[in-house]
Amino acid sequence: MWGGRFSAGPDAIMEAINASISYDQKMAKQDIEGSRAHAAMLAAQGIIDSSDASAIRKGLLTVLSEIEGGMFAFSTALEDIHMNVESRLTEIVGPAAGRLHTARSRNDQVATDFKLWVRGQMDAAIEGLTALMKVFIGQAEAGADMVMPGFTHLQVAQPVTWGHHMMAYVEMFARDRSRFEDARRRMNESPLGAAALAGTSFPIDRHMTAEALGFDRPSANSLDAVSDRDFALEFLTSCSICATHISRIAEELVIWSSAQFRFVTISDRFSTGSSIMPQKKNPDAAELLRSKVGRITGSLVALLTIMKGLPLAYSKDMQEDKEQVFDAADSLMLSLAALTGMVADMRPNEEPLRKAAASGFSTATDLADWLVRALNMPFRDAHHVTGALVKMAEDQGSDLHELSLEQMQSVEAQITDAVYEVLGVENSVASRVSYGGTAPAQVRAQIARWKEVLS
Ligand code: ARG
Numbered sequence: 048m049w050g051g052r053f054s055a056g057p058d059a060i061m062e063a064i065n066a067s068i069s070y071d072q073k074m075a076k077q078d079i080e081g082s083r084a085h086a087a088m089l090a091a092q093g094i095i096d097s098s099d100a101s102a103i104r105k106g107l108l109t110v111l112s113e114i115e116g117g118m119f120a121f122s123t124a125l126e127d128i129h130m131n132v133e134s135r136l137t138e139i140v141g142p143a144a145g146r147l148h149t150a151r152s153r154n155d156q157v158a159t160d161f162k163l164w165v166r167g168q169m170d171a172a173i174e175g176l177t178a179l180m181k182v183f184i185g186q187a188e189a190g191a192d193m194v195m196p197g198f199t200h201l202q203v204a205q206p207v208t209w210g211h212h213m214m215a216y217v218e219m220f221a222r223d224r225s226r227f228e229d230a231r232r233r234m235n236e237s238p239l240g241a242a243a244l245a246g247t248s249f250p251i252d253r254h255m256t257a258e259a260l261g262f263d264r265p266s267a268n269s270l271d272a273v274s275d276r277d278f279a280l281e282f283l284t285s286c287s288i289c290a291t292h293i294s295r296i297a298e299e300l301v302i303w304s305s306a307q308f309r310f311v312t313i314s315d316r317f318s319t320g321s322s323i324m325p326q327k328k329n330p331d332a333a334e335l336l337r338s339k340v341g342r343i344t345g346s347l348v349a350l351l352t353i354m355k356g357l358p359l360a361y362s363k364d365m366q367e368d369k370e371q372v373f374d375a376a377d378s379l380m381l382s383l384a385a386l387t388g389m390v391a392d393m394r395p396n397e398e399p400l401r402k403a404a405a406s407g408f409s410t411a412t413d414l415a416d417w418l419v420r421a422l423n424m425p426f427r428d429a430h431h432v433t434g435a436l437v438k439m440a441e442d443q444g445s446d447l448h449e450l451s452l453e454q455m456q457s458v459e460a461q462i463t464d465a466v467y468e469v470l471g472v473e474n475s476v477a478s479r480v481s482y483g484g485t486a487p488a489q490v491r492a493q494i495a496r497w498k499e500v501l502s
Contacts, residue, residue, distance in 0.1 A: 067366050068121050071128045073373055075114045077163035078128050079107045081156060081239060084259035086147055094150060094249050099143040106140035107132070127366075128160070129153050150249035151242060154273040154361040158238035161369065163260065165282050168376040169231045172285070175383035176224040180217050181501060182391040187213035187494050192487045194472045195310065195400040196409055203407030206472040209395050210490040216296055217497055223289040230285055234278035237262035241272035244360035274360045276350070279372050283347035286379045290340035293382050297336035300389070304330050309399040314392035317385070332385050339378045346371035404472045408437045408447055413469040413478065422461050432459045 083104050090100030110132055113119040125131045130153075137144040190209030197207035237257035240247065246269040253265035266272040303310035313330055321327035350371045353364055411433050418429035435458045440447050448470040455462045468474055480486040483493075 062123055065126060065363075066123045067127045067369065068123055068125065068131055070370050070373060071157075071160075071366075072114070072121055072131070073369075074128055074160040074164050075132065076111065077160040077167075078132055078156070079111045080163065081159045081256075081260060082132070082147060083107050084256045085151055085239060087259065088252050088255045089146070089149055089249075091255060092250050092252055094251070095146045099146050102140045102143045103136065103147050106136045106144065109139055110135050127153070127157075129156050150240065150247040150251050152244075152273075154243050155238045155241040155269075157366075158241070158273050158275070159260070161372075162234060162238065162262075162278055165278055165372060165376075166231060166235065166261075168372075168380070169227045169234075169282060169285075171376075171380055172227045172289070172383070173224055173231075175380060175387070176220050176227070176289070177501060179383055179387045179390070180220050180224070180497065182387050183213045183217045183220070184494055184497055184501075186390060186393070186395070187211075187217070187490065190395050191490045191494065193395060193397055193400060194404040194476055195395075196404045196407065197485070203403065203409050205412055205485075206404040206409050206475045207485040208476050208487055208490055209400065210487065210494065211485040214490060214493045214497070216292070217493075219292045219295075220289070221497075223285065223292060226285040226288065227282075230278065230281040232263075234281065235261075235263045236266040236272075237264070238266050238272035238275070240265060241269035244270055244273050270360045274357070276354055276365060276368050279368050280347070280350055280354065282372060283343070283350055283375055286375045287340065287344040287347045290343040290379060290382065293386055294337045294340040296386065296390075297333045300333040300393070301330050301337065304333070308403070309396055310403070312394045312396060313389060314394075316392055317389040332389055336382050336386055336389075339382045343375045343378050346375040401472065405446065408440065410447060410470045410472065410475045411437055413475045414447060414466065417466055417469045418459070418462075421463070421465065422459075 086095070086100045086103040086107075089095040090097040110119070113135070119131075119135065121131055122134070125134050133144065133147065136147065187210040190213070193209035194206050195209050195212065196203040197205050197212075237253065237260060239256045239260070240251050240253035257263070257265045266275070300311065300313060302308055304313045313328075313333065315328075317330075317332045318328045319331040321329060350368055353367050353371075357364055414436065415426065415429040415433040418424045418432055419426050422429075424432070436447065436450060436455060439454060439458065440450055448467060452462070452464050455466065469478070476485050477487065480489060483489065
């Protein structure tokens with residue numbers, strides 16, 4: 048009864064669940080690059096005629112130009128990018144195209160294509176992070192002496208410098224960059240020639256294709272070569288940690304640009320208005336940067352879950368790797384570009400920063416340290432005395448430096464007026480000269496070191 052209507056149904060749904068061409072067409076260039084290297088190797092090894100190989104290699108370039116020119120008709124019936132390209136190649140060069148798939152399977156083909164694609168994104172991330180580090184260094188240089196409050200628990204803790212705060216992000220993004228570099232080194236082995244899973248009986252030269260595709264060497268185990276998606280997981284891990292870092296500066300920018308803080312002015316180029324409240328300038332870009340970590344880490348968790356428990360070697364589950372990685376890569380590259388633009392454009396507001404730096408008894412630690420140094424007090428006692436002075440200032444609604452010497456001496460008789468020197472925020476930051484500390488001299492040393500690394 049339903050036969051007429053349903054006979055094509057399952058096939059259409061099978062096609063819908065099975066096909067990856069809607070997204071894996073993103074790897075067209077890598078697929079063609081891999082096939083061209085494979086064809087050249089087959090000819091060099093005498094596995095196919097060199098005339099067939101050159102027809103294939105030339106035909107593949109035609110296919111690539113059709114795809115890049117938007118003139119290629121992708122077919123869902125042909126499932127994925129590999130079969131779409133091969134089918135079109137057959138139309139262009141005829142039966143010779145049928146020789147391309149000798150000593151190869153879609154399993155090693157897709158692993159190769161995907162590795163090439165991910166490797167390109169690792170390079171893009173490294174480049175994007177380098178550009179981002181440079182704009183943070185620019186901010187640090189301009190504000191190496193500018194004081195601002197340092198926070199713990201988002202409560203004012205001790206004065207720091209703007210330059211120091213900016214350079215903290217340089218360290219974070221430098222580690223992110225080295226994670227991509229490290230992952231790139233580890234993943235740069237060629238799966239091509241692993242064939243379906245067991246290798247091949249044809250006398251192929253895997254070193255030749257590996258070299259042609261910029262890999263350091265062929266992967267050593269054919270089963271592993273077609274099963275491995277560690278490189279995608281490491282890419283997503285690196286993206287997730289980087290996106291986590293991005294979310295932290297993004298959150299700071301949201302807070303800092305608020306009317307309550309006014310620590311920074313975000314440029315109009317990276318802000319939006321409100322459709323109803325004319326006075327509003329919203330940090331939408333920063334908020335979106337704060338949120339991207341959600342989908343990027345989501346992709347990591349998705350792929351970890353997809354790979355978990357898969358038996359060797361290839362399973363179709365692994366086709367689900369691509370959308371996660373594509374989406375995460377797009378999100379990360381866009382985030383890096385947006386953050387770079389935003390940080391390059393933003394202006395720290397010196398007065399509110401300074402005022403906030405001096406608030407909240409931020410130099411209480413300096414006072415305690417002075418009691419230790421000048422009066423030879425044990426630090427614990429100094430902490431106690433300082434606490435009493437803070438309470439006294441708080442009760443009378445003043446700051447520490449507004450307490451009179453008599454008031455101070457009522458708590459600790461030996462205090463002299465030399466104490467006032469350490470209560471100023473500039474002196475406070477200038478005194479923190481320990482390696483990696485917030486003193487402008489230390490910050491300038493950090494800046495100089497990174498500029499040299501990046502030059
Ligand atoms: N589209 C497939 C994927 O992305 C290509 C590999 C297909 N291999 C297979 N044995 N069905 O994983």
